[in-house]
Amino acid sequence: ENEMTSGRRNWIAPLALLLTVPAGLASAQVADIELGRAIAEQHCAACHAIGPDDESPMAEAPAFRDLHENYPIEYLAESLAEGIMVGHPEMPVFVLDPMQIEGFLAYLKSLEPTD
Numbered sequence: 857e858n859e860m861t862s863g864r865r866n867w868i869a870p871l872a873l874l875l876t877v878p879a880g881l882a883s884a885q886v887a888d889i890e891l892g893r894a895i896a897e898q899h900c901a902a903c904h905a906i907g908p909d910d911e912s913p914m915a916e917a918p919a920f921r922d923l924h925e926n927y928p929i930e931y932l933a934e935s936l937a938e939g940i941m942v943g944h945p946e947m948p949v950f951v952l953d954p955m956q957i958e959g960f961l962a963y964l965k966s967l968e969p970t971d
Contacts, residue, residue, distance in 0.1 A: 892960040896960065
C-alpha cells in the first residue's frame with residue numbers, strides 16, 4: 857500500500873456516508889407527507905379540499921393547496937400543538953403531537969406549486 861492508496865481510502869467512507877443521507881432524508885420526508893395526508897383525510901377532508909385538485913365539501917372551507925397564499929405554512933405549527941380554534945362551530949378542535957405536526961406541515965407544503 858502506498859501513500860496515494862491510503863489517502864484515497866480516507867475520504868471514500870465519508871463520501872459514501874454523504875451520498876446515503878439524501879436518500880434517507882427523502883424517505884423520511886415521504887413518510888412525513890404520508891402521515892400528514894392520513895391526518896388530513898381523518899380530520900379535515902369532510903370540509904376541506906385536501907388534495908391538489910379536489911373541491912372543498914364545505915364551500916367556506918379553504919382548500920389546503922391554497923393555504924400558503926395566505927401565510928407561511930409553518931405558522932400553523934403552534935395552533936396545531938395547542939388546538940386549532942376558529943370562529944365557527946363546525947370546525948372541530950384537535951391537537952397534534954410534534955411528529956404529527958411535522959407530517960401535517962410536510963403534507964401541506966407538498967401541495968404548494970413547485971414552479
